[in-house]
Amino acid sequence: MSEDERxxxxxxxxxxxxxxxxxxxxxxxxxxxxxxxVLQETWLQWAAVDLGSVRDHRAFLVRIAxxxxxxxxxxxxxxxxFYVGPWLPEPLLTTPDVAENVELxxxxxMAMLLVLETLAPTERAxxxxxxxxxxxxxxxxxxxxxSPAAIRQIAHRARAHVAARQPRGAVTAVEARHAxxxxxxxxxxxxxxxxxxxxAPDVVFLGDGGGVKQATxxxxxxxxxxxxxxxxxxxxxxxxxxxxxxxxxxxxxxxxRLDGEIDGVVAVRIDNRLxxxxxxxxNPDKLNHLRKETALGR
Numbered sequence: 591m592s593e594d595e596r597x598x599x600x601x602x603x604x605x606x607x608x609x610x611x612x613x614x615x616x617x618x619x620x621x622x623x624x625x626x627x628v629l630q631e632t633w634l635q636w637a638a639v640d641l642g643s644v645r646d647h648r649a650f651l652v653r654i655a656x657x658x659x660x661x662x663x664x665x666x667x668x669x670x671x672f673y674v675g676p677w678l679p680e681p682l683l684t685t686p687d688v689a690e691n692v693e694l695x696x697x698x699x700m701a702m703l704l705v706l707e708t709l710a711p712t713e714r715a716x717x718x719x720x721x722x723x724x725x726x727x728x729x730x731x732x733x734x735x736x737s738p739a740a741i742r743q744i745a746h747r748a749r750a751h752v753a754a755r756q757p758r759g760a761v762t763a764v765e766a767r768h769a770x771x772x773x774x775x776x777x778x779x780x781x782x783x784x785x786x787x788x789x790a791p792d793v794v795f796l797g798d799g800g801g802v803k804q805a806t807x808x809x810x811x812x813x814x815x816x817x818x819x820x821x822x823x824x825x826x827x828x829x830x831x832x833x834x835x836x837x838x839x840x841x842x843x844x845x846x847r848l849d850g851e852i853d854g855v856v857a858v859r860i861d862n863r864l865x866x867x868x869x870x871x872x873n874p875d876k877l878n879h880l881r882k883e884t885a886l887g888r
Contacts, residue, residue: 600637603647609887610648610723611655613694616886617718618659618711619666620679620703622879631658649729656715656733663711674801676809678869679703680876681838681855682884688840689763694888695840697722700869701859703839705755709748716741717748723888761860767835767842769860774833774844782817789813790864795820800873803854816868838880845880846870852877 597605604611611632615625632655644650670677679700689695696702697718706714715734719725720741727738727745736744769788776784795816799805810819831853833844844856854877859867871877 599641600639603641604633604636604651607648607651609885611651612884613886613888614652614655614718614723615659616682617697617703617706617722618656618714619663620707621666621876622680622682622884623875624662624666625659628655628658628662649725649732652719652723652725652729653733656719657735660711660715660734663714667711674799675805675807676796676798677707678796678798678871678876679707679839680879681843681857681871682879682886683882684837684840685883685885686837688886689837691840691888692763694722694886695763698839698886699841699859700839700843700857701867702752702756704867704869705752708755709751712736713744713748713751716744717752720745721749721752761863763842765863766858766860769863769865770835770842770844770858773858773865774835777820778833780821782821785817785820786813788865789816790861790866793864793866793868795868795870797870798873798876800875802874803872805870805872836880852880855880 608629612625612629615628616622619625619628632651635654636651639650641647681700682698684698688698706717709717712734716730719730719733720727725733727741730745731738731741734741772784772788775781776788791813792811793813793816795806795810797805806819810816832847833856834847836843836845836855838845838855838857841857843858846853846856854870854872857869857871858865859869
């Protein structure tokens with residue numbers, strides 16, 4: 591390879607850490623489209639950096655991406671105040687290695703991303719960088735412009751906040767697949783009792799149509815009410831829709847098709863082997879990453 595054909599060092603470093611940077615941004619934003627924008631902004635800043643002054647390319651890139659994600663997260667918070675109906679994270683069709691990385695999969699789950707939505711932007715950044723990517727407090731301090739002592743306090747506060755809202759009782763991918771399979775069979779066969787058996791009494795259904803596709807405009811709570819919704823307006827029960835098992839955000843999920851076209855994706859939260867959360871994303875703008883697996887990294 592000639593000198594001219596070689597990739598320059600800045601590009602090599604960026605490409606080497608691209609999956610990590612995308613994952614950091616996605617964890618913070620819950621949106622693949624916005625995470626891609628953060629990558630573009632990160633590259634533009636990185637390309638202007640004097641690499642001779644950078645000791646750790648990975649840490650420097652994460653710092654840029656984190657600052658861009660915090661800035662975008664604050665802007666998104668204002669936009670989401672006017673979102674039509676419940677807002678759900680953008681689902682990703684993920685590669686098998688994501689599911690095998692239990693810690694990463696747990697933090698990418700729809701249920702966890704919704705918990706992270708309840709954190710302030712800086713708290714979310716600190717939690718993600720510390721708990722998901724295991725960055726040192728000093729590195730996080732540089733990324734968010736805080737002292738290491740302040741980062742420790744924020745991390746403690748964010749950890750306690752998330753722990754209080756996490757699924758009750760650990761669930762394995764096998765248990766999640768079993769619960770989702772029981773849910774799928776009940777829906778496809780119209781088995782209302784089977785559906786009630788797999789839903790927790792306090793189950794919550796969230797449907798995200800973004801004002802483009804019909805969906806619930808507010809959370810539906812309680813097994814009886816959720817069953818009525820599923821047997822009525824969704825079109826799942828009675829054979830109109832088909833459900834295709836898939837790995838979404840590292841966890842078993844169902845891709846719903848109507849007339850062969852993707853209509854949405856169903857993800858679940860499971861506590862003590864019962865479905866406590868049903869998340870149905872129908873907004874067409876959020877379904878682009880269900881046609882091709884997304885590579886993620888730590």
